[in-house]
Amino acid sequence: MRRTSRTPLIIALAAAFAGSAAVAPAMAGWSSGTQASVATQTATDTKAGADAKAGADAKAAAVDPAIARREAVKAARVAVLKISWTSCGADPALAKFQCAAVEAPTDYDKPRGATTTIRMTRLPASNPAARIGTLFTDPGGPGVPGVDFVHKAAVAAWTPEVRAKFDILGFDPRGVGTSDPVTCFPTAAEEAAVIAKMPIFPINAAEFKTYTQGTIRQAIGCLTTSPDRLKHMSSANVARDMDLLRRALGDRKMTYHGLSYGTFLGATYASLFPDNVRALVLDATLVPEAYSGTNPDDPRPGGIRVGQALGGHETYKAFLAECKKVGADRCSLAELGDPETVTENLLTRLKTKPAELPGPDGALIKMTYADTVALMFDKLYSPLFFSDLADTLVALETATKAPAAARDSKAAAPPMLIDWDRRKEEYASVGNSAHACVEGRTPSRPQDYLKLSKQADRENPHFGAYRTWVDYLCSFIPVKDADAFRGPWENSVKAPVVVIGTRYDPGTPYQATRPFADLFPDPRLITVEGFGHGSITVSExxxxxxxxxxxxxxxxxxxTVCEQHVKPFTPRTAADKASAGTVRALGAGRWGS
Structure with a gap:
Protein backbone atom coordinates (compact mmCIF):
# COMPACT_ATOMS: atom_id res chain seq x y z
CA MET A 1 0.00 0.00 0.00
CA ARG A 2 1.10 3.57 -0.58
CA ARG A 3 3.11 5.09 2.29
CA THR A 4 2.44 8.66 3.34
CA SER A 5 4.97 11.30 4.30
CA ARG A 6 6.34 10.85 7.80
CA THR A 7 7.18 14.51 8.46
CA PRO A 8 3.73 15.78 9.56
CA LEU A 9 3.32 12.81 11.87
CA ILE A 10 6.69 13.35 13.55
CA ILE A 11 5.84 17.02 14.02
CA ALA A 12 2.49 16.00 15.53
CA LEU A 13 4.23 13.59 17.87
CA ALA A 14 6.73 16.19 19.02
CA ALA A 15 4.03 18.83 19.48
CA ALA A 16 1.79 16.47 21.42
CA PHE A 17 4.42 15.70 24.00
CA ALA A 18 6.72 18.72 24.04
CA GLY A 19 7.37 20.05 27.50
CA SER A 20 7.07 16.74 29.30
CA ALA A 21 9.97 16.44 31.72
CA ALA A 22 9.90 12.65 31.52
CA VAL A 23 9.60 12.46 27.76
CA ALA A 24 12.04 15.16 26.68
CA PRO A 25 15.18 13.21 27.68
CA ALA A 26 13.86 10.21 25.80
CA MET A 27 13.28 12.28 22.68
CA ALA A 28 16.83 13.48 23.02
CA GLY A 29 17.95 9.88 23.35
CA TRP A 30 16.06 9.06 20.16
CA SER A 31 17.56 11.63 18.30
CA SER A 32 -22.56 -25.77 37.13
CA GLY A 33 -25.98 -24.87 35.97
CA THR A 34 -28.18 -27.10 33.83
CA GLN A 35 -29.63 -26.49 30.36
CA ALA A 36 -33.13 -25.01 30.57
CA SER A 37 -35.61 -27.40 28.97
CA VAL A 38 -38.70 -25.95 27.31
CA ALA A 39 -40.44 -29.30 27.53
CA THR A 40 -40.26 -29.34 31.35
CA GLN A 41 -40.88 -25.72 32.17
CA THR A 42 -43.58 -25.07 34.69
CA ALA A 43 -46.23 -22.44 34.15
CA THR A 44 -44.25 -20.16 36.45
CA ASP A 45 -41.11 -20.67 34.40
CA THR A 46 -43.05 -19.92 31.24
CA LYS A 47 -44.33 -16.66 32.67
CA ALA A 48 -40.82 -15.75 33.88
CA GLY A 49 -39.46 -16.47 30.41
CA ALA A 50 -42.14 -14.34 28.81
CA ASP A 51 -41.41 -11.52 31.24
CA ALA A 52 -37.69 -11.76 30.49
CA LYS A 53 -38.34 -11.65 26.75
CA ALA A 54 -40.61 -8.67 27.17
CA GLY A 55 -37.89 -6.95 29.20
CA ALA A 56 -35.29 -7.75 26.55
CA ASP A 57 -37.53 -6.46 23.79
CA ALA A 58 -38.15 -3.24 25.71
CA LYS A 59 -34.42 -2.80 26.33
CA ALA A 60 -33.67 -3.37 22.64
CA ALA A 61 -36.35 -0.92 21.57
CA ALA A 62 -34.81 1.80 23.76
CA VAL A 63 -31.56 1.76 21.75
CA ASP A 64 -31.17 4.45 19.11
CA PRO A 65 -31.68 2.68 15.74
CA ALA A 66 -29.81 5.38 13.80
CA ILE A 67 -26.42 3.67 14.31
CA ALA A 68 -27.57 0.43 12.71
CA ARG A 69 -29.29 2.31 9.87
CA ARG A 70 -26.11 4.23 9.08
CA GLU A 71 -24.08 1.03 8.99
CA ALA A 72 -26.64 -0.69 6.79
CA VAL A 73 -26.37 2.15 4.28
CA LYS A 74 -22.56 1.91 4.31
CA ALA A 75 -22.66 -1.86 3.85
CA ALA A 76 -25.10 -1.64 0.95
CA ARG A 77 -22.66 0.55 -0.97
CA VAL A 78 -20.06 -2.26 -1.03
CA ALA A 79 -20.53 -4.99 -3.61
CA VAL A 80 -20.69 -8.59 -2.40
CA LEU A 81 -17.22 -10.06 -2.65
CA LYS A 82 -16.31 -13.28 -4.39
CA ILE A 83 -14.12 -15.60 -2.32
CA SER A 84 -11.87 -18.08 -4.08
CA TRP A 85 -10.73 -20.79 -1.69
CA THR A 86 -7.42 -22.54 -2.27
CA SER A 87 -5.11 -24.87 -0.36
CA CYS A 88 -3.12 -23.43 2.54
CA GLY A 89 0.21 -24.75 1.30
CA ALA A 90 2.26 -27.90 1.26
CA ASP A 91 2.28 -28.50 5.04
CA PRO A 92 0.38 -31.80 5.62
CA ALA A 93 -0.99 -30.40 8.89
CA LEU A 94 -2.93 -27.80 6.86
CA ALA A 95 -4.36 -30.22 4.30
CA LYS A 96 -7.87 -30.09 5.77
CA PHE A 97 -7.97 -26.27 5.76
CA GLN A 98 -8.76 -23.83 2.96
CA CYS A 99 -7.31 -20.33 2.61
CA ALA A 100 -8.36 -17.16 0.80
CA ALA A 101 -7.83 -13.41 0.63
CA VAL A 102 -10.20 -10.59 -0.27
CA GLU A 103 -9.93 -6.85 -0.71
CA ALA A 104 -12.11 -4.79 1.65
CA PRO A 105 -12.53 -1.01 1.52
CA THR A 106 -9.85 0.67 3.60
CA ASP A 107 -12.40 3.39 4.38
CA TYR A 108 -16.04 2.32 4.23
CA ASP A 109 -17.00 5.92 3.54
CA LYS A 110 -15.10 5.50 0.27
CA PRO A 111 -16.20 2.07 -0.94
CA ARG A 112 -14.52 2.47 -4.32
CA GLY A 113 -11.28 3.85 -2.95
CA ALA A 114 -8.18 2.15 -1.55
CA THR A 115 -8.48 -1.43 -0.31
CA THR A 116 -7.09 -3.52 2.53
CA THR A 117 -6.23 -7.18 2.16
CA ILE A 118 -8.02 -9.52 4.58
CA ARG A 119 -6.64 -13.04 4.73
CA MET A 120 -8.65 -15.91 6.15
CA THR A 121 -8.83 -19.65 6.57
CA ARG A 122 -11.59 -22.14 7.24
CA LEU A 123 -11.97 -25.69 8.45
CA PRO A 124 -14.95 -26.90 6.36
CA ALA A 125 -17.86 -28.54 8.17
CA SER A 126 -17.19 -32.26 8.50
CA ASN A 127 -20.84 -33.07 7.68
CA PRO A 128 -21.69 -30.82 4.70
CA ALA A 129 -25.22 -32.20 4.46
CA ALA A 130 -26.00 -30.92 7.97
CA ARG A 131 -24.05 -27.67 7.60
CA ILE A 132 -25.64 -24.64 9.30
CA GLY A 133 -23.21 -21.97 8.18
CA THR A 134 -19.97 -20.25 9.23
CA LEU A 135 -18.68 -19.82 12.75
CA PHE A 136 -16.60 -16.63 12.82
CA THR A 137 -13.90 -16.59 15.50
CA ASP A 138 -11.50 -14.11 17.05
CA PRO A 139 -8.84 -15.28 19.54
CA GLY A 140 -8.23 -11.89 21.18
CA GLY A 141 -5.20 -9.74 21.72
CA PRO A 142 -5.76 -7.33 20.22
CA GLY A 143 -3.21 -8.40 17.67
CA VAL A 144 -3.48 -12.21 17.73
CA PRO A 145 -3.77 -13.57 14.16
CA GLY A 146 -6.95 -15.57 13.65
CA VAL A 147 -5.61 -17.63 10.74
CA ASP A 148 -2.83 -19.18 12.79
CA PHE A 149 -5.19 -19.73 15.72
CA VAL A 150 -7.67 -21.71 13.66
CA HIS A 151 -4.91 -23.76 12.04
CA LYS A 152 -3.51 -24.71 15.44
CA ALA A 153 -6.56 -24.87 17.64
CA ALA A 154 -9.83 -25.36 15.75
CA VAL A 155 -10.00 -29.12 16.28
CA ALA A 156 -9.41 -28.88 20.03
CA ALA A 157 -11.31 -25.65 20.66
CA TRP A 158 -14.75 -26.71 19.34
CA THR A 159 -16.67 -29.92 19.87
CA PRO A 160 -17.14 -32.47 17.06
CA GLU A 161 -20.80 -31.44 16.78
CA VAL A 162 -19.88 -27.80 16.17
CA ARG A 163 -17.21 -28.77 13.66
CA ALA A 164 -19.64 -31.06 11.88
CA LYS A 165 -22.18 -28.31 11.25
CA PHE A 166 -20.09 -25.16 10.87
CA ASP A 167 -17.19 -24.06 8.79
CA ILE A 168 -14.78 -22.72 11.43
CA LEU A 169 -13.47 -19.41 10.07
CA GLY A 170 -10.38 -17.59 11.26
CA PHE A 171 -9.26 -14.28 9.80
CA ASP A 172 -6.43 -11.89 10.50
CA PRO A 173 -8.06 -8.55 11.35
CA ARG A 174 -6.84 -5.59 9.33
CA GLY A 175 -3.48 -4.43 10.62
CA VAL A 176 -2.69 -7.86 12.09
CA GLY A 177 -0.74 -10.90 10.96
CA THR A 178 -1.03 -11.26 7.18
CA SER A 179 -3.79 -8.67 6.65
CA ASP A 180 -1.79 -5.56 5.75
CA PRO A 181 -0.13 -5.61 9.19
CA VAL A 182 0.86 -2.46 11.01
CA THR A 183 4.62 -2.83 11.29
CA CYS A 184 6.79 -0.33 13.09
CA PHE A 185 10.18 -0.82 11.46
CA PRO A 186 11.30 -1.88 8.00
CA THR A 187 12.37 -5.27 9.36
CA ALA A 188 11.56 -7.42 12.37
CA ALA A 189 15.24 -7.46 13.33
CA GLU A 190 15.35 -3.67 13.67
CA GLU A 191 12.33 -3.57 15.97
CA ALA A 192 13.57 -6.57 17.95
CA ALA A 193 16.83 -4.68 18.56
CA VAL A 194 14.89 -1.81 20.14
CA ILE A 195 12.75 -4.15 22.26
CA ALA A 196 15.81 -6.07 23.45
CA LYS A 197 17.10 -2.93 25.21
CA MET A 198 13.84 -2.35 27.09
CA PRO A 199 12.77 -3.93 30.36
CA ILE A 200 9.44 -5.73 30.16
CA PHE A 201 8.24 -2.97 32.47
CA PRO A 202 10.17 -0.38 34.48
CA ILE A 203 10.33 -0.32 38.26
CA ASN A 204 12.58 2.70 38.86
CA ALA A 205 13.49 6.05 37.30
CA ALA A 206 16.48 4.73 35.33
CA GLU A 207 14.45 1.93 33.82
CA PHE A 208 11.62 4.38 33.13
CA LYS A 209 13.94 6.51 31.03
CA THR A 210 15.16 3.48 29.06
CA TYR A 211 11.62 2.18 28.63
CA THR A 212 10.38 5.57 27.44
CA GLN A 213 13.20 5.92 24.95
CA GLY A 214 12.37 2.54 23.47
CA THR A 215 8.64 3.25 23.44
CA ILE A 216 9.14 6.54 21.60
CA ARG A 217 11.34 4.81 19.04
CA GLN A 218 8.58 2.23 18.54
CA ALA A 219 5.94 4.95 18.19
CA ILE A 220 7.95 6.93 15.66
CA GLY A 221 8.54 3.67 13.82
CA CYS A 222 4.82 2.90 13.70
CA LEU A 223 4.00 6.43 12.57
CA THR A 224 6.58 6.44 9.80
CA THR A 225 6.28 2.85 8.57
CA SER A 226 2.51 2.28 8.70
CA PRO A 227 0.62 5.58 9.08
CA ASP A 228 -1.93 4.69 6.40
CA ARG A 229 -2.71 1.36 8.05
CA LEU A 230 -2.84 2.73 11.59
CA LYS A 231 -5.59 5.24 10.94
CA HIS A 232 -8.02 2.64 9.58
CA MET A 233 -7.45 -0.33 11.92
CA SER A 234 -10.18 0.30 14.50
CA SER A 235 -12.37 -2.53 15.76
CA ALA A 236 -15.33 -0.89 14.07
CA ASN A 237 -13.66 -1.34 10.70
CA VAL A 238 -12.83 -4.93 11.63
CA ALA A 239 -16.52 -5.45 12.46
CA ARG A 240 -17.45 -3.99 9.06
CA ASP A 241 -15.00 -6.40 7.44
CA MET A 242 -16.68 -9.25 9.31
CA ASP A 243 -20.10 -8.28 8.01
CA LEU A 244 -18.70 -7.98 4.50
CA LEU A 245 -17.28 -11.51 4.82
CA ARG A 246 -20.61 -12.78 6.19
CA ARG A 247 -22.36 -11.54 3.08
CA ALA A 248 -19.70 -13.00 0.81
CA LEU A 249 -19.99 -16.40 2.50
CA GLY A 250 -23.76 -16.41 2.03
CA ASP A 251 -24.65 -16.47 5.74
CA ARG A 252 -27.93 -14.70 6.38
CA LYS A 253 -26.85 -13.83 9.92
CA MET A 254 -23.66 -13.81 11.98
CA THR A 255 -22.60 -16.68 14.24
CA TYR A 256 -19.54 -15.64 16.23
CA HIS A 257 -17.33 -16.88 19.07
CA GLY A 258 -15.04 -14.19 20.46
CA LEU A 259 -12.42 -14.60 23.16
CA SER A 260 -10.96 -11.85 25.34
CA TYR A 261 -10.44 -8.78 23.09
CA GLY A 262 -12.72 -10.71 20.74
CA THR A 263 -15.55 -9.92 23.16
CA PHE A 264 -14.96 -6.20 22.56
CA LEU A 265 -15.03 -6.88 18.83
CA GLY A 266 -18.26 -8.84 19.34
CA ALA A 267 -19.81 -5.97 21.31
CA THR A 268 -18.78 -3.60 18.52
CA TYR A 269 -20.39 -5.81 15.88
CA ALA A 270 -23.56 -6.07 18.00
CA SER A 271 -23.77 -2.28 18.24
CA LEU A 272 -23.25 -1.70 14.51
CA PHE A 273 -25.17 -4.68 13.09
CA PRO A 274 -27.70 -5.77 15.75
CA ASP A 275 -30.18 -7.14 13.22
CA ASN A 276 -27.56 -9.40 11.64
CA VAL A 277 -26.87 -11.51 14.75
CA ARG A 278 -27.80 -15.19 14.88
CA ALA A 279 -25.65 -16.21 17.87
CA LEU A 280 -22.82 -14.63 19.86
CA VAL A 281 -20.57 -16.43 22.36
CA LEU A 282 -18.40 -13.91 24.22
CA ASP A 283 -15.89 -15.51 26.60
CA ALA A 284 -13.52 -13.60 28.93
CA THR A 285 -14.99 -10.14 28.61
CA LEU A 286 -13.59 -6.63 28.31
CA VAL A 287 -16.04 -3.93 29.37
CA PRO A 288 -16.00 -1.64 26.31
CA GLU A 289 -16.01 1.63 28.22
CA ALA A 290 -13.01 0.53 30.29
CA TYR A 291 -11.06 -0.81 27.32
CA SER A 292 -11.64 2.25 25.15
CA GLY A 293 -11.16 4.78 27.95
CA THR A 294 -14.35 6.65 27.12
CA ASN A 295 -15.29 7.31 30.75
CA PRO A 296 -14.01 10.85 31.41
CA ASP A 297 -14.06 10.21 35.15
CA ASP A 298 -11.52 7.37 34.95
CA PRO A 299 -8.04 8.68 34.09
CA ARG A 300 -6.18 5.44 34.90
CA PRO A 301 -4.03 3.57 32.35
CA GLY A 302 -5.82 0.99 30.22
CA GLY A 303 -4.50 -2.16 31.87
CA ILE A 304 -5.70 -0.89 35.24
CA ARG A 305 -9.09 0.25 33.89
CA VAL A 306 -9.91 -3.20 32.52
CA GLY A 307 -8.89 -4.81 35.81
CA GLN A 308 -5.81 -6.76 34.80
CA ALA A 309 -3.90 -5.73 37.92
CA LEU A 310 -6.75 -7.00 40.09
CA GLY A 311 -7.28 -10.11 37.96
CA GLY A 312 -3.58 -10.96 37.97
CA HIS A 313 -3.23 -10.47 41.71
CA GLU A 314 -6.36 -12.47 42.58
CA THR A 315 -5.40 -15.36 40.30
CA TYR A 316 -1.84 -15.37 41.66
CA LYS A 317 -3.17 -15.59 45.22
CA ALA A 318 -5.54 -18.38 44.17
CA PHE A 319 -2.62 -20.26 42.53
CA LEU A 320 -0.60 -20.04 45.74
CA ALA A 321 -3.57 -21.10 47.89
CA GLU A 322 -4.27 -24.07 45.62
CA CYS A 323 -0.60 -25.09 45.75
CA LYS A 324 -0.66 -24.99 49.55
CA LYS A 325 -3.91 -26.97 49.61
CA VAL A 326 -2.68 -29.84 47.42
CA GLY A 327 0.70 -29.91 49.15
CA ALA A 328 4.18 -31.01 48.17
CA ASP A 329 3.03 -34.27 46.57
CA ARG A 330 1.38 -32.34 43.72
CA CYS A 331 2.92 -28.84 43.86
CA SER A 332 6.71 -28.70 43.96
CA LEU A 333 6.67 -25.14 45.30
CA ALA A 334 5.13 -26.41 48.55
CA GLU A 335 8.22 -28.56 49.15
CA LEU A 336 10.13 -25.37 49.97
CA GLY A 337 7.68 -24.12 52.59
CA ASP A 338 4.64 -21.88 52.48
CA PRO A 339 4.20 -21.15 48.73
CA GLU A 340 3.32 -17.49 49.24
CA THR A 341 6.24 -16.80 51.56
CA VAL A 342 8.69 -18.57 49.25
CA THR A 343 7.47 -16.75 46.14
CA GLU A 344 7.33 -13.32 47.74
CA ASN A 345 10.88 -13.70 49.07
CA LEU A 346 12.02 -14.81 45.62
CA LEU A 347 10.44 -11.78 43.95
CA THR A 348 12.05 -9.46 46.49
CA ARG A 349 15.50 -10.88 45.70
CA LEU A 350 14.92 -10.66 41.95
CA LYS A 351 14.32 -6.91 42.24
CA THR A 352 17.99 -6.42 43.01
CA LYS A 353 19.66 -9.44 41.40
CA PRO A 354 18.38 -11.46 38.43
CA ALA A 355 18.45 -15.25 38.41
CA GLU A 356 20.59 -17.10 35.89
CA LEU A 357 20.01 -20.69 34.81
CA PRO A 358 21.75 -22.73 32.12
CA GLY A 359 19.75 -23.38 29.00
CA PRO A 360 19.99 -26.61 26.99
CA ASP A 361 22.78 -25.14 24.84
CA GLY A 362 24.79 -24.00 27.88
CA ALA A 363 23.90 -20.32 27.45
CA LEU A 364 22.53 -18.66 30.58
CA ILE A 365 18.88 -17.67 30.74
CA LYS A 366 18.56 -14.45 32.74
CA MET A 367 15.33 -13.71 34.59
CA THR A 368 14.71 -10.32 36.21
CA TYR A 369 11.88 -9.41 38.55
CA ALA A 370 9.90 -7.98 35.64
CA ASP A 371 10.55 -11.08 33.52
CA THR A 372 9.28 -13.30 36.32
CA VAL A 373 6.12 -11.28 36.96
CA ALA A 374 5.34 -11.32 33.24
CA LEU A 375 5.96 -15.07 33.10
CA MET A 376 3.64 -15.66 36.03
CA PHE A 377 0.89 -13.52 34.50
CA ASP A 378 1.20 -15.44 31.23
CA LYS A 379 1.12 -18.87 32.86
CA LEU A 380 -1.82 -18.06 35.13
CA TYR A 381 -3.88 -18.09 31.92
CA SER A 382 -4.65 -21.80 32.34
CA PRO A 383 -4.70 -24.36 35.18
CA LEU A 384 -2.87 -26.62 32.71
CA PHE A 385 0.25 -24.52 33.33
CA PHE A 386 0.13 -24.37 37.13
CA SER A 387 2.41 -27.37 37.80
CA ASP A 388 5.05 -26.14 35.36
CA LEU A 389 4.84 -22.64 36.84
CA ALA A 390 5.48 -24.05 40.30
CA ASP A 391 8.49 -26.02 38.98
CA THR A 392 9.85 -22.86 37.34
CA LEU A 393 9.53 -20.83 40.55
CA VAL A 394 11.39 -23.60 42.39
CA ALA A 395 14.20 -23.42 39.81
CA LEU A 396 14.42 -19.65 40.16
CA GLU A 397 14.41 -19.93 43.95
CA THR A 398 17.32 -22.38 43.76
CA ALA A 399 19.22 -20.16 41.35
CA THR A 400 18.90 -17.04 43.49
CA LYS A 401 19.92 -18.81 46.70
CA ALA A 402 22.80 -20.77 45.19
CA PRO A 403 23.66 -19.06 41.89
CA ALA A 404 27.05 -20.72 41.44
CA ALA A 405 25.63 -24.19 42.00
CA ALA A 406 22.84 -23.44 39.56
CA ARG A 407 25.30 -22.30 36.87
CA ASP A 408 27.50 -25.35 37.39
CA SER A 409 24.62 -27.80 37.49
CA LYS A 410 24.22 -30.13 34.55
CA ALA A 411 20.45 -29.84 34.85
CA ALA A 412 18.89 -27.59 32.24
CA ALA A 413 16.46 -24.81 33.06
CA PRO A 414 12.88 -26.09 33.34
CA PRO A 415 10.98 -26.42 30.02
CA MET A 416 8.65 -23.52 30.78
CA LEU A 417 11.61 -21.18 31.25
CA ILE A 418 13.28 -22.37 28.04
CA ASP A 419 10.03 -21.82 26.15
CA TRP A 420 9.67 -18.35 27.68
CA ASP A 421 13.22 -17.42 26.68
CA ARG A 422 12.63 -18.52 23.09
CA ARG A 423 9.29 -16.75 22.83
CA LYS A 424 10.91 -13.45 23.79
CA GLU A 425 13.00 -13.79 20.64
CA GLU A 426 10.05 -14.48 18.34
CA TYR A 427 8.64 -11.35 16.82
CA ALA A 428 5.33 -9.85 15.84
CA SER A 429 5.22 -6.08 15.59
CA VAL A 430 3.80 -4.13 18.49
CA GLY A 431 1.87 -2.26 15.83
CA ASN A 432 -0.41 -5.28 15.44
CA SER A 433 -1.85 -4.40 18.86
CA ALA A 434 -2.46 -0.71 18.18
CA HIS A 435 -6.26 -0.91 17.88
CA ALA A 436 -6.68 0.64 21.33
CA CYS A 437 -4.43 3.54 20.33
CA VAL A 438 -6.48 4.57 17.31
CA GLU A 439 -9.97 3.92 18.70
CA GLY A 440 -9.67 4.70 22.39
CA ARG A 441 -8.62 7.39 24.80
CA THR A 442 -5.35 7.41 26.72
CA PRO A 443 -6.11 9.86 29.54
CA SER A 444 -2.91 9.39 31.55
CA ARG A 445 0.09 11.63 30.80
CA PRO A 446 3.33 9.81 29.91
CA GLN A 447 5.25 11.44 32.73
CA ASP A 448 2.72 10.12 35.27
CA TYR A 449 3.01 6.44 34.44
CA LEU A 450 5.80 5.53 36.87
CA LYS A 451 3.90 7.14 39.73
CA LEU A 452 0.69 5.46 38.61
CA SER A 453 2.42 2.10 38.40
CA LYS A 454 3.65 2.42 41.98
CA GLN A 455 0.16 3.32 43.12
CA ALA A 456 -1.34 0.36 41.26
CA ASP A 457 1.32 -1.90 42.75
CA ARG A 458 0.38 -0.90 46.26
CA GLU A 459 -3.19 -1.96 45.51
CA ASN A 460 -2.32 -5.17 43.61
CA PRO A 461 1.32 -6.11 44.19
CA HIS A 462 3.47 -7.13 41.21
CA PHE A 463 0.66 -7.11 38.68
CA GLY A 464 -0.31 -3.50 39.31
CA ALA A 465 3.15 -2.36 38.26
CA TYR A 466 3.19 -4.70 35.26
CA ARG A 467 -0.23 -4.01 33.76
CA THR A 468 0.04 -0.23 34.13
CA TRP A 469 2.20 -0.11 31.01
CA VAL A 470 -0.13 -1.92 28.59
CA ASP A 471 -1.19 1.22 26.73
CA TYR A 472 1.93 3.36 27.27
CA LEU A 473 2.77 3.18 23.56
CA CYS A 474 -0.58 4.84 22.81
CA SER A 475 0.61 7.96 24.65
CA PHE A 476 2.98 8.57 21.74
CA ILE A 477 0.69 7.70 18.84
CA PRO A 478 -1.52 10.77 18.15
CA VAL A 479 -3.50 9.01 15.42
CA LYS A 480 -7.21 8.25 15.65
CA ASP A 481 -9.46 6.32 13.32
CA ALA A 482 -12.28 8.70 12.44
CA ASP A 483 -14.56 5.73 11.81
CA ALA A 484 -14.02 4.07 15.21
CA PHE A 485 -17.06 3.28 17.34
CA ARG A 486 -16.92 4.62 20.89
CA GLY A 487 -20.43 3.88 22.13
CA PRO A 488 -23.11 3.90 23.31
CA TRP A 489 -22.52 0.23 24.06
CA GLU A 490 -26.04 -0.85 24.95
CA ASN A 491 -27.37 -2.57 21.84
CA SER A 492 -30.60 -3.91 20.38
CA VAL A 493 -29.63 -7.52 19.57
CA LYS A 494 -32.81 -9.55 19.98
CA ALA A 495 -31.20 -13.00 20.11
CA PRO A 496 -29.97 -14.38 23.43
CA VAL A 497 -26.23 -13.78 23.81
CA VAL A 498 -24.02 -16.18 25.78
CA VAL A 499 -21.43 -14.43 27.98
CA ILE A 500 -18.84 -16.48 29.89
CA GLY A 501 -16.63 -15.50 32.81
CA THR A 502 -14.12 -17.57 34.80
CA ARG A 503 -13.91 -16.95 38.53
CA TYR A 504 -10.11 -16.41 38.60
CA ASP A 505 -9.05 -14.85 35.31
CA PRO A 506 -5.87 -12.71 35.21
CA GLY A 507 -6.50 -11.05 31.85
CA THR A 508 -10.22 -10.25 32.06
CA PRO A 509 -11.32 -10.45 35.69
CA TYR A 510 -14.63 -12.00 36.58
CA GLN A 511 -15.96 -8.74 38.02
CA ALA A 512 -16.32 -7.42 34.46
CA THR A 513 -18.58 -10.24 33.31
CA ARG A 514 -22.00 -9.09 34.52
CA PRO A 515 -21.54 -5.42 33.51
CA PHE A 516 -20.55 -6.62 30.05
CA ALA A 517 -23.48 -9.04 29.84
CA ASP A 518 -25.94 -6.33 30.78
CA LEU A 519 -25.11 -4.42 27.60
CA PHE A 520 -27.27 -6.98 25.78
CA PRO A 521 -31.06 -7.12 26.02
CA ASP A 522 -31.11 -10.90 26.65
CA PRO A 523 -27.79 -12.00 28.20
CA ARG A 524 -27.18 -15.58 29.31
CA LEU A 525 -24.23 -15.51 31.68
CA ILE A 526 -22.23 -18.67 32.40
CA THR A 527 -19.88 -18.57 35.40
CA VAL A 528 -17.04 -21.07 35.21
CA GLU A 529 -15.80 -21.91 38.70
CA GLY A 530 -12.09 -22.29 38.21
CA PHE A 531 -8.91 -20.68 36.96
CA GLY A 532 -7.60 -19.16 33.77
CA HIS A 533 -8.38 -16.94 30.84
CA GLY A 534 -11.44 -18.26 29.03
CA SER A 535 -13.32 -21.53 29.24
CA ILE A 536 -12.38 -23.22 25.98
CA THR A 537 -11.13 -26.81 26.48
CA VAL A 538 -11.03 -26.65 30.31
CA SER A 539 -14.77 -26.85 31.08
CA GLU A 540 -16.73 -29.64 29.42
CA THR A 560 -25.72 -20.78 34.86
CA VAL A 561 -22.73 -22.18 36.76
CA CYS A 562 -20.21 -24.65 35.34
CA GLU A 563 -17.21 -26.38 36.88
CA GLN A 564 -13.86 -26.98 35.22
CA HIS A 565 -13.03 -30.58 34.42
CA VAL A 566 -9.34 -29.63 34.17
CA LYS A 567 -8.02 -29.19 37.68
CA PRO A 568 -4.72 -27.51 38.61
CA PHE A 569 -1.78 -29.59 39.80
CA THR A 570 -3.06 -32.87 38.33
CA PRO A 571 -1.27 -35.13 35.81
CA ARG A 572 -2.04 -34.19 32.24
CA THR A 573 -3.91 -36.50 29.92
CA ALA A 574 -3.35 -36.52 26.17
CA ALA A 575 -6.49 -34.37 25.83
CA ASP A 576 -5.10 -31.92 28.38
CA LYS A 577 -1.91 -31.56 26.35
CA ALA A 578 -3.99 -30.73 23.29
CA SER A 579 -5.89 -28.20 25.37
CA ALA A 580 -2.63 -26.62 26.49
CA GLY A 581 -1.70 -26.24 22.85
CA THR A 582 -4.97 -24.43 22.25
CA VAL A 583 -4.25 -22.00 25.10
CA ARG A 584 -0.78 -21.34 23.68
CA ALA A 585 -2.30 -20.75 20.23
CA LEU A 586 -4.46 -18.02 21.72
CA GLY A 587 -1.25 -16.12 22.39
CA ALA A 588 -1.45 -12.67 23.86
CA GLY A 589 -1.47 -9.27 22.30
CA ARG A 590 0.05 -6.27 24.01
CA TRP A 591 -3.02 -6.21 26.27
CA GLY A 592 -2.44 -9.87 27.14
CA SER A 593 -6.04 -10.66 26.40
Missing part, protein backbone atom coordinates in the same frame (compact mmCIF):
# COMPACT_ATOMS: atom_id res chain seq x y z
CA UNK A 541 -19.86 -28.16 30.98
CA UNK A 542 -19.34 -24.79 29.30
CA UNK A 543 -18.33 -26.47 26.02
CA UNK A 544 -21.57 -28.47 26.02
CA UNK A 545 -23.72 -25.42 26.64
CA UNK A 546 -21.91 -23.45 23.93
CA UNK A 547 -22.43 -26.35 21.52
CA UNK A 548 -26.16 -26.56 22.22
CA UNK A 549 -26.46 -22.80 21.75
CA UNK A 550 -24.49 -22.59 18.52
CA UNK A 551 -26.02 -25.68 16.91
CA UNK A 552 -29.58 -25.67 18.25
CA UNK A 553 -29.96 -22.05 19.39
CA UNK A 554 -30.83 -23.34 22.86
CA UNK A 555 -29.35 -20.71 25.15
CA UNK A 556 -28.57 -21.65 28.77
CA UNK A 557 -30.40 -19.97 31.60
CA UNK A 558 -28.90 -16.71 32.77
CA UNK A 559 -26.57 -17.19 35.75
Missing amino acids: CADAKVTDYLVNLKAPADN
